[in-house]
Amino acid sequence: MATAAPARRWRGVSDVVRRIARDPMGLLGLVLVALFLLVGLGADWLAPFDPIKVGVARPLSPPSWLHPLGTDQLGRDLFSRVIVGSRIALAVAGASILVAVSLGVTMGLAAGYGPRWLDNATLLVFDVVYSFPMVMFGLAIVTLTGPGLWVVVMVVVAALVPSYGRIMRTATLSLKNNEFIMAERSMGARTPRILLRHILPNAIGPVFILASMDIPAAIAFEAGLTFLGIGLRPPAPSWGRILNEGYVFIQQTPWIIIAGGIPLVLATLGFTFLGEALRDTLDPKLRRRR
Amino acid sequence: MLRYTIQRMGLGFLICLVAMTVLFSVVFVIPGDPAAIALGPRATPEMKELLRQRMGLDQPLFMQLFYFISKSLTGDLGVDVWSGRPISTIVGEALGFTLALIAAGLGWAVLFGVPLGYLSAVRRGSLFDRISGVLSIAMIAIPAFVVAIYSLLTFAVWLRWLPALGAGEPGNFSDQLVHLVLPAFAIGLGWVGYLSRLVRASVLEVLAENHVRTARAFGMPERIVVTQYVLRSAILPVITLLGLAIGSMLSNAVFAEIVFNRPGVGKLAFDAAMARNYPIVMGTTLVTVTLFIFANILADLLVATVDPRVRSRL
Numbered sequence: 389m390a391t392a393a394p395a396r397r398w399r400g401v402s403d404v405v406r407r408i409a410r411d412p413m414g415l416l417g418l419v420l421v422a423l424f425l426l427v428g429l430g431a432d433w434l435a436p437f438d439p440i441k442v443g444v445a446r447p448l449s450p451p452s453w454l455h456p457l458g459t460d461q462l463g464r465d466l467f468s469r470v471i472v473g474s475r476i477a478l479a480v481a482g483a484s485i486l487v488a489v490s491l492g493v494t495m496g497l498a499a500g501y502g503p504r505w506l507d508n509a510t511l512l513v514f515d516v517v518y519s520f521p522m523v524m525f526g527l528a529i530v531t532l533t534g535p536g537l538w539v540v541v542m543v544v545v546a547a548l549v550p551s552y553g554r555i556m557r558t559a560t561l562s563l564k565n566n567e568f569i570m571a572e573r574s575m576g577a578r579t580p581r582i583l584l585r586h587i588l589p590n591a592i593g594p595v596f597i598l599a600s601m602d603i604p605a606a607i608a609f610e611a612g613l614t615f616l617g618i619g620l621r622p623p624a625p626s627w628g629r630i631l632n633e634g635y636v637f638i639q640q641t642p643w644i645i646i647a648g649g650i651p652l653v654l655a656t657l658g659f660t661f662l663g664e665a666l667r668d669t670l671d672p673k674l675r676r677r678r
Numbered sequence: 679m680l681r682y683t684i685q686r687m688g689l690g691f692l693i694c695l696v697a698m699t700v701l702f703s704v705v706f707v708i709p710g711d712p713a714a715i716a717l718g719p720r721a722t723p724e725m726k727e728l729l730r731q732r733m734g735l736d737q738p739l740f741m742q743l744f745y746f747i748s749k750s751l752t753g754d755l756g757v758d759v760w761s762g763r764p765i766s767t768i769v770g771e772a773l774g775f776t777l778a779l780i781a782a783g784l785g786w787a788v789l790f791g792v793p794l795g796y797l798s799a800v801r802r803g804s805l806f807d808r809i810s811g812v813l814s815i816a817m818i819a820i821p822a823f824v825v826a827i828y829s830l831l832t833f834a835v836w837l838r839w840l841p842a843l844g845a846g847e848p849g850n851f852s853d854q855l856v857h858l859v860l861p862a863f864a865i866g867l868g869w870v871g872y873l874s875r876l877v878r879a880s881v882l883e884v885l886a887e888n889h890v891r892t893a894r895a896f897g898m899p900e901r902i903v904v905t906q907y908v909l910r911s912a913i914l915p916v917i918t919l920l921g922l923a924i925g926s927m928l929s930n931a932v933f934a935e936i937v938f939n940r941p942g943v944g945k946l947a948f949d950a951a952m953a954r955n956y957p958i959v960m961g962t963t964l965v966t967v968t969l970f971i972f973a974n975i976l977a978d979l980l981v982a983t984v985d986p987r988v989r990s991r992l
Contacts, residue, residue, distance in 0.1 A: 524966050616933070617952075638827075645827055664815055
């Protein structure tokens with residue numbers, strides 16, 4: 389009996405995948421995301437040159453067979469930089485969303501289960517954080533600390549935590565007075581057990597769905613902040629960095645910004661299309677209306 | 679309605695106050711002396727001390743916060759230590775450019791997004807609907823700064839149809855207008871897609887309501903049904919989101935202003951951040967936060983004015 393459950397779950401997953409692939413937009417999203425993940429995970433084997441090695445060819449040379457996307461102003465191979473850039477985008481987006489989910493879920497649980505004043509205070513914090521234009525917020529941090537990975541993480545976290553926290557809070561509030569929670573409490577369960585064993589698993593689902601739909605936004609934040617020069621420091625071959633360097637040479641050598649921008653567009657498009665298709669498939673209410 | 683207005687304003691004011699405190703305390707939470715940061719590594723202790731005094735950093739923390747908030751409330755954001763000009767004047771000059779950019783971006787988003795969504799909804803399931811659906815999602819997905827760079831490349835560098843950089847000659851209105859086209863396109867494109875999805879969904883929802891069926895059953899011409907009964911209530915979610923749109927456009931304006939080298943709040947904040955000039959960054963952030971909060975309140979009040987259902991619930 390124990391083995392039956394995972395098998396059924398796998399059938400459910402493959403069923404969802406099949407349903408997504410039936411929609412051309414969903415299929416495109418699926419292919420793009422799979423490509424992005426493959427390239428990102430295998431970046432070290434796929435990149436033909438060292439992405440940060442200077443002078444593998446003449447600087448600013450146009451695309452050729454050896455260097456399909458040309459080289460940049462330091463003679464680095466752009467194709468390799470783009471490939472390794474996908475791993476950076478993947479890692480940074482994944483890590484910062486993970487931080488945002490943990491923080492948002494914790495704050496939401498505390499606000500929903502805790503005393504009234506804590507709830508109000510947390511909501512006020514969410515409102516305040518939400519009212520900062522995020523790039524401005526990033527600029528404010530970078531003025532004091534200088535650029536770096538953690539500016540990106542902080543901006544993504546600040547942008548996403550209020551929505552995760554709010555969802556978690558609402559779900560916790562509605563679960564808190566359910567009979568099974570009261571039963572658990574009357575049997576002497578302590579707060580951590582109630583929160584972690586009973587409320588968290590019941591409430592976290594929507595947060596995960598939302599988080600998966602925020603992946604393109606996180607990728608865009610990383611690239612955007614690095615483009616401005618306030619994200620990852622050079623020589624990390626982030627797509628934003630490639631765009632930043634290509635922008636300087638936009639008149640002479642447009643292939644640098646084309647090389648840096650196209651993968652970014654494809655990745656965000658892929659995740660968005662996949663997210664839309666996933667929501668249409670998983671949300672029965674929407675499915676009926678279409 | 680009056681009570682609602684006062685409530686919303688009060689909450690907005692509170693949020694502004696907390697935002698000020700946050701911006702202020704960030705300086706002290708993050709290690710580093712603002713005076714030393716602004717002066718760079720080669721400053722002498724005397725220079726630092728002088729600047730600390732001029733920035734008011736020698737006062738007790740609580741007094742600093744109190745002065746900062748009470749002065750900000752009267753519109754005094756302090757004086758820029760480098761140019762000696764009031765920060766509120768510097769930000770005010772830049773704000774006009776940014777507001778023009780946001781107005782243009784918002785204008786084009788509404789002008790194209792709303793009809794696109796409406797046409798998709800009435801031809802639901804058609805080829806047009808499917809294409810506009812995919813296009814809208816693509817517009818939402820592509821980061822605005824990439825749109826900015828690529829439109830700069832395409833229309834200014836390759837085709838040379840539109841000017842690449844700057845905000846145009848002061849006083850020459852048509853020149854300024856031409857310089858507005860590409861940045862506004864870049865920051866508005868995502869919202870064209872967003873509004874089109876939103877309007878499509880809300881038109882579909884309203885079309886399925888009883889009063890529309892009744893109006894049709896009474897033999898009312900479809901044109902009147904649509905304009906008087908459908909569009910009027912379908913447009914309300916758009917108004918609610920306009921405040922939000924202004925917020926996201928403020929963020930994207932930073933990118934647009936830098937890519938097109940256009941004066942504005944975003945460029946000002948960016949240059950100040952690069953020069954490690956925290957008071958200016960703080961001032962611009964504060965102004966944009968306030969702008970965003972009150973734009974949202976205005977949108978809510980506007981909805982309450984237009985929609986009798988919302989008003990009766992207040």
